[in-house]
Amino acid sequence: ASLVDIKGVPDLDSLINKTISCKIVSINIKRKNVVISRKDHLLEEMSQKKQDMLSEINVGDVVEGIVKNITDYGAFIEIDVVDGLLHISDMSWGRINHPSELLAVGDRVKVKILDIDDEKQRVSLGMKQLSADPWQGIEDKYPLNSKVKGKVINILPYGAFIELEPGIEGFIHVSDLCWTRKIRDAHEMFVISDTVEAVVLSLDLEKRKITLGIKQLEQDPWKDIESKYVLDSEVNGKVTGFNEDGAFVEIEDGIDGFVSKNDISWTRRINHAYEVLKKGQKLDFKIIGINKAFRQLILSLKQLRPNPWPQIEEKYKPGTIVEGVITSAFPFGVFVEIEEDLEGLLHISEIDKKSEGSQGGFSPQDRVTVSVVSIDKDKKQIRLALAQDSSSRQEAPDFPQQENKPQEQANDNEAV
Structure with a gap:
């Protein structure tokens, strides 16, 4: 039964009393047995018909066929005895995600022959080639800096694809959405099928890419x-x-x-x-x-505020003795706050070598009497030494305290 037909015969009785053509497959003289195949004959006949048809058609011909099967990558079209592949990329100039969006099994469609493989008896077909390439003359339709309108057809975190017309898409990157707001995900700005207006920023004819921008519809606030x-x-x-x-x-x-x-x-x-x-x-x-x-x-x-260091230099002349509070200690010395937000360095070399510890036994919050050794107003540094004789302390004039401390109140609109 397997040699009766190419696709098998559901009812063998239907062939009774019918004349059929077959091919002799084998002859067994001893058993007086001959094996014949109608299937092989039909295959040879079909192959010949395919060859005849392939010799009659040419690349560029428009033919009609029936959709026999649909896959993820395209559709198979039966054209008489020849099956052709219509690849998904040749179905439409526009974007499609699956062939079933355009075709269904049993549909009768017109296609254009793109390629013929005589050896494998295969034909490559195209549907989009039946209409003109929309990218022809694209520079005239969408010149640089022109305003265009389109429909959002796909959204990714880093941007969105805009259909300007069937077969023509542009891409808007998130960096070209807004001058003033940092957009991290294009989904914040778009939904599918939104109609948007944009500006053409660039055209890449070789890669068939159009770059669009929305923020360019307005003037860059940083320009002036x-x-x-x-x-x-x-x-x-x-x-x-x-x-x-x-x-x-x-x-x-x-x-x-x-x-x-x-x-x-x-x-x-x-x-x-x-x-x-x-x-x-x-x-x-x-x-x-x-x-x-x-x-x-x-x-x-x-x-x-004015630079206070000229006043500080006048107030704390070398030899001036003041009392301060140690704010921090390091191997090289300690910092002493001699008035609010004003510190001087008591270097380790200036600390009494008889004192215990690398910082003379001093710790943060300790009070200490020091004398001013030098002031560098350019580097904004004060160098101190331990006062040797408190009786020689010079009285310093009152120094105006700084006002407005922003760290005291988060929203008081004041400066340090």
């Missing part, structure tokens, strides 16, 4: 930043974060600044900005620079 934020002017901002060098400050939506830890106080020794500032704290700052490359204003807190 100097006219709005003038050097030496004051602005109000909110502390948003820290790094080892200072603090980040939000001036307004899309305009950020940075204040170095060295620009927080004239006198206070600050290792980390968070020792003085708090996240969410609002303060006034002075603009001392503009970094366009990093889109950042360079800010200062201390420059809202």
